[in-house]
Amino acid sequence: MNIHPAATAMRQENHTHALAVILALSLACWVLGWLAAGPVYLSGGTAGFGYVLFRAAGGYRLRRSARAAGENRPLPRPARPTERPKPANPHDPGALADEMLAQGRCALLLRPQIAGNLPEPQFRRALASLNETMALVPEGDVALEPASQSLDFCRLDADDALHIVRVAPVFLDRYPVTNRQFYEFVAGGGYEQVALWDTAIWTAVLAMTDRTGRPGPRYWMDGVYLEGEEDHPVVGVSWYEAAAFARWIGKRLPSDAEWVKAGTWPLPTGGGVRSQRRYPWGDTVDRGKANLWGSGPERIVSVREFTEGVSVGGVYQLIGNVWEWTSGTFRGIDGPDGRLEPAEPMKSLRGGAFDTYFDNQATCQFRSGDYPLRRKHNIGFRCAVGVCDLLLARARGIPECTAAGQPEPPGNQMAGSAECESAEQAQEVHS
Amino acid sequence: MTTSVIQPLASYRLTEYALPIPCYVCGTDNTLDAESCTRCLAPMALAHQVASQGTEPRMVATMGASGAGKTVYLGMLMDLLSHQPERLRLLARGAFSITLQQTTVAALASCRFPGKTPNEPDRWNWVHCQLRKPKQKHPLELIMPDMAGDAVLEEVNHPHSYRVIEAFLKKCRAALILVDAVRIEDGAREEDYFAMKLLSYLSELVDRARSGWEHRPVAVVFTKADQCEECLEDPTEFARRHAVGLWQQCRERFRCHRFFAAGVAGACATLDSVTDGRVLAPLRIEPRGIVEPFYWLLEQLPS
Numbered sequence: 001m002n003i004h005p006a007a008t009a010m011r012q013e014n015h016t017h018a019l020a021v022i023l024a025l026s027l028a029c030w031v032l033g034w035l036a037a038g039p040v041y042l043s044g045g046t047a048g049f050g051y052v053l054f055r056a057a058g059g060y061r062l063r064r065s066a067r068a069a070g071e072n073r074p075l076p077r078p079a080r081p082t083e084r085p086k087p088a089n090p091h092d093p094g095a096l097a098d099e100m101l102a103q104g105r106c107a108l109l110l111r112p113q114i115a116g117n118l119p120e121p122q123f124r125r126a127l128a129s130l131n132e133t134m135a136l137v138p139e140g141d142v143a144l145e146p147a148s149q150s151l152d153f154c155r156l157d158a159d160d161a162l163h164i165v166r167v168a169p170v171f172l173d174r175y176p177v178t179n180r181q182f183y184e185f186v187a188g189g190g191y192e193q194v195a196l197w198d199t200a201i202w203t204a205v206l207a208m209t210d211r212t213g214r215p216g217p218r219y220w221m222d223g224v225y226l227e228g229e230e231d232h233p234v235v236g237v238s239w240y241e242a243a244a245f246a247r248w249i250g251k252r253l254p255s256d257a258e259w260v261k262a263g264t265w266p267l268p269t270g271g272g273v274r275s276q277r278r279y280p281w282g283d284t285v286d287r288g289k290a291n292l293w294g295s296g297p298e299r300i301v302s303v304r305e306f307t308e309g310v311s312v313g314g315v316y317q318l319i320g321n322v323w324e325w326t327s328g329t330f331r332g333i334d335g336p337d338g339r340l341e342p343a344e345p346m347k348s349l350r351g352g353a354f355d356t357y358f359d360n361q362a363t364c365q366f367r368s369g370d371y372p373l374r375r376k377h378n379i380g381f382r383c384a385v386g387v388c389d390l391l392l393a394r395a396r397g398i399p400e401c402t403a404a405g406q407p408e409p410p411g412n413q414m415a416g417s418a419e420c421e422s423a424e425q426a427q428e429v430h431s
Numbered sequence: 432m433t434t435s436v437i438q439p440l441a442s443y444r445l446t447e448y449a450l451p452i453p454c455y456v457c458g459t460d461n462t463l464d465a466e467s468c469t470r471c472l473a474p475m476a477l478a479h480q481v482a483s484q485g486t487e488p489r490m491v492a493t494m495g496a497s498g499a500g501k502t503v504y505l506g507m508l509m510d511l512l513s514h515q516p517e518r519l520r521l522l523a524r525g526a527f528s529i530t531l532q533q534t535t536v537a538a539l540a541s542c543r544f545p546g547k548t549p550n551e552p553d554r555w556n557w558v559h560c561q562l563r564k565p566k567q568k569h570p571l572e573l574i575m576p577d578m579a580g581d582a583v584l585e586e587v588n589h590p591h592s593y594r595v596i597e598a599f600l601k602k603c604r605a606a607l608i609l610v611d612a613v614r615i616e617d618g619a620r621e622e623d624y625f626a627m628k629l630l631s632y633l634s635e636l637v638d639r640a641r642s643g644w645e646h647r648p649v650a651v652v653f654t655k656a657d658q659c660e661e662c663l664e665d666p667t668e669f670a671r672r673h674a675v676g677l678w679q680q681c682r683e684r685f686r687c688h689r690f691f692a693a694g695v696a697g698a699c700a701t702l703d704s705v706t707d708g709r710v711l712a713p714l715r716i717e718p719r720g721i722v723e724p725f726y727w728l729l730e731q732l733p734s
Contacts, residue, residue, distance in 0.1 A: 293718075294514065323697075332700060333542070333714075340542060340700040340712050349715075357716040358540050368715040370698045378697075378717065 023052045078221040079230060081183055097122045103184045106130045107171075107385045108250025115391040127392065134171035135262070135314040136387070141166055142261040143276060145333070145365050165257035171390070172254055172262050173382035175303040175316050176233035176324060177245065179217075179225035185245045186223060191215035196244040204373060208241060217241070218375040231302040233322045233380035239347045239372035242325045242381040251383035256328035256367065258384055259350050263319070263364035265312040278363045280311035280318050285359040290320030293357045300354055300378070319362055322380035323349040323370075330369025346370055353378035455481050455488075455574075457598035471595035472552040477559060477574060480524055488559060488572035490602050491728065495609030496625040497580030500654035502545050502556075503695055504609060505577050506535020507721050509558060517565065519726070524559040524572070531556035531577055539695065543702070543712045548579040552595045555579065562729070571729070584625065587632045600636055605648045605728045612653035612662040612692065615673045626651070626677040634684040648687040648731035650724040651677065657694030657719060666690040687731055693720035 026048025033041030085102070088095035097118060100109055106129035109115060115123060144163040190196060192215075197205055210220035218236030220226065225234075237245075239253075246252050254262075264276035277283055279290070287295040289309035303317055310316050318324075328348035332341035346369035352362030355378055360366065370379065451460030454468035455478040461468055465475050481488060495501050509532040512521035523529045534556075538545040548555060556577045563570035578596060586593040600606075608629060614622045630649075637643045653669060656662045662669040667690040670678040681688045696713030703709055 338702050340702050340714065342698075342700045342714075346698070346700075352715075353717065355717040355719070357718055360540065361715050368698065369700075370714075374698075376697075 019052055019055055022048050026052065076219075076221065077227045078224040079227040081180070081187075081224060081230070084187055093117070094119065094122070097126075101125055101129060103188065103249075104129070104133065104181055105249050106133070107383075107390065110390040110392065111250060112391040116394065123394070130171065130390075133174060134385070135174050135311075137167065137170045137172050137258060137262045137313055137315075139167065139169040140261065140266065141268075142257050142264065142266050144257060144260060145367060167255075167257050167261045169387040170254070170258050170384050171387060172258065172313075172315055172384045173251075174314060176322060176380045176382045177242075178231050178303055179220075179234050180230040181249075182217065182234040182237070182245060183225060183230075185248050186216045188248070190244060190248050193248070196247045198240060198243070201240050201373070204240070208238065208375070210236075219377065229300075231304055232300050233303055233317075235300065235322055235377055235380050236375045237380070238375050239325050239370075241375075243327075246381075246383045249383060251385040253325055253327040253381060254384035256326050256348050256350065259318075259324070259326050260364055262313055262315050263311055263351075276364075278365065279309070280315070280364065281309055285362070290317070290352070290362065291354045292320045292352060292359075292362050293355055295320065295354070297354060317351075318364065319351050320356070321354055322351075322378050323353045323356075323368065323376075324351050325379060325381040326350055330367065333367065342369060342371075344371060347372045349379060452478055452482070454478055456490075456595055456602065467553045468595075471598050473576075473595050473599070474527070474553070474557050476525060476527060477557060480559060484572070486572050488574045489604045489732065490574045490599060492578070492600055492603045492606040493575055493609065494578060494583050494606060494629055495580055495654070496584065496611065496622055497547070499580060499609040499611045499622075500695070501580065501609050502531070502548055502577050503535055503539070504607075504652070504654060504693065504721065505556075505558065505575060506531050506545065507539075507695055507718055508725055509560070510536050511718060511722055512562075512725075515722070519729075520563045520565075522561040522563075522570075524561060527556070528558045528560055531558055539713060539716050542714065544710075548577055550579045550582045550585075552578075552582070552593065571732075583629070587628050590632075597636070600633060603647070604732055606633065606644075606650070607724060607728065608649060608651045609654050610651060610674065610677065611655055612659040612669070613655045615653070615669075616659050616662070618673075623674045623676045626674065627680050630677070630680045630684055645684060645686055647685075648689075648728050649681070649685045650689055650691055650728050651681060652691045652693050652720075652724050654693055655696075656692035657696055657717070658699065659692075662692045663694070663719070666692040689724075689727060691720055691724040691727070693724065694718070695721070 026045045028045075029041045029048060030045030032038065033043075033045055085099070088099040090096065097109060100106075101122070106126040109118060109122070109126040110130060115126070118126065141164050144165055191205060191208065194202060205215075208215065208218075210216040210218060210223065212221050212223075214220075214223035216223050217225075217234055220236070225232075243253055263280045264278075265280070266276040269275045279285065281289050285292075286309075289306060291297055291301055291306050295306075300321060303321070306317060306320065309319060311318055326348045330342065330346040330348045332339055334340075349368045349370055350364075350366075352366070356362045361368070370376065447463050450463070452463060452465070452475065453460055454471060454473055454475065456473040457468060457471040459468055459470040461475055461478075467474050477488075493501050493505055509521065509523070509529075512519055513523070513532070523532070535545050558573075558575045558577070560573055560575075561570045562573055576599065578599075582593050583596060586596040591597060608626060610626050611622050633644045633649075651666075651670065653659070653662045653666050656666075659669075667678075669692070670681075670690045678690075681690075695716060695718050697715040697717040698713075699711045700714050701709050702712040
């Protein structure tokens, strides 16, 4: 049976109290023995002191041993998130919209079906929130890893049989999804809303619990993230949990091409040559700009740190801190000794994490994968939403045109949305 | 025409050959130019280095079944320690000590595990290094060979078949026993039996009451724990549940032992190799729990 860390702490605390009581009794015995010149009291007091010294020495040795084994981390404690407001009245659209804005679900409010009916101030607030939290990745081509995954992949020639994908304009979260954001989903009953989850894994959702058996990411306690980690990217979530959160917030997981385009910021340089960055900030690794192995922290840090590693488009922490789930399927890579293929289907991971050891495994182009039900300590995610799925401008309260500038009849809006949702089906052009 | 030259008679050089050089592992006398010991096949470079430095290196054994991950563990440990000078500075002694680190890291960087260690002792990688804590005056000299799992098994099953292993283990101050966590979790009892045999062999190798293996520190490391979440969370509990024999042997035979979990790969995939058939290969490298067992062992080593 696993011993809960809090139980161990309680036992240690009781032990310290017992030693303090023995010490006090010994002192009392000694003073009494000295005053009354009673040898029994004196020897009793000395024995008590000896026992306390012996236990203290043993404790010191244990602590030194634990320190050597790297176990001197502070005990995890669940955080106390600020009290959530009462759920809005479902018959009050204004209050509902305010609640959704407070939950960070601005993308959902900007869906053409909803945005058309929003009062102007709320529409403006939703737009402002979108601009603040998401960055635009413009339309264009991006080259994904060639058949043999090159480790020096920054200048891409047309002759390299590259996998070039056309990406539609998309908004990508500026930061990975944080614990605080994910808490809104958990506290809002996200794990109980079956519509958010793939039907194939409904039974598995019951097993997606935290350390205390409550629904939530694997490393949380009592349904809450740990103290001091509110701005850390959420980890310990499976691909399905990431996808469910994205649905709840009105977004989706980015495709591989969208993710790579946001990081590499490709530029056609003429003559069939395309220039893509290896890292969001340039072509050379800089551990001061991303939380990788050797960067210093050796743990997950807040999404607000390592800001110098921002991409051209304003997306932070694409490289390092945590790997990020994408919507793509990982079918393997070609290594120097042959093709590496997973035994079961995997989902794509991008960006490297705080414990990624090699530089060449933390580039924008490098792709790894993991099983979609795995809930690992260093895998998080960020969300995306297609520009064509949002209503970003309107006239007289009626949806007039989408961001792409094309007037869209109301009946076609969902079709356009579905088209953008399947970013995997983006047009592929092999040069 | 004859030219006369003066040829100095450097007969004193012959004395070097006359002096026997004892092997550092088994103590057998060897000649000056012997590359490996004539009896146990340990590299004589160790003896030469010890003689030149005048310090007595300590020896730590890293053992486990074939495929348990000894080469990866040792190579990664060397690389990690040489990149983390703030806690423990590692300095390799001699170029041969860097070979293991080099081959392991080169293989892992290109998403594959290093090849199998050959059974012949003269082809093993012996690591001789110097370790120094930031405020420590006298550095610690350490010798750690990467022994082939099959050779260890052969010696355990048929004692004296590999003299180098026997001699080395007698002189060792501590041991790292590596056990494949995935195979243990899958219910393969072979790993458990192998570890039990090894521990039994160790405890009966030196029967001195005060300095025998009963008092020497033993770290049992479950490798490939990245693929076995239960093991990463509580290795002792994992041992108690899945490797009962090993857990019991440790409790009964070793006063100073501890269970650890370590992993190097974040995820693995299969690779169809022309030479080795279907093998596992790492998709990304994320070392976990590699240095902790080593730090613990160093703390336990008597000064």
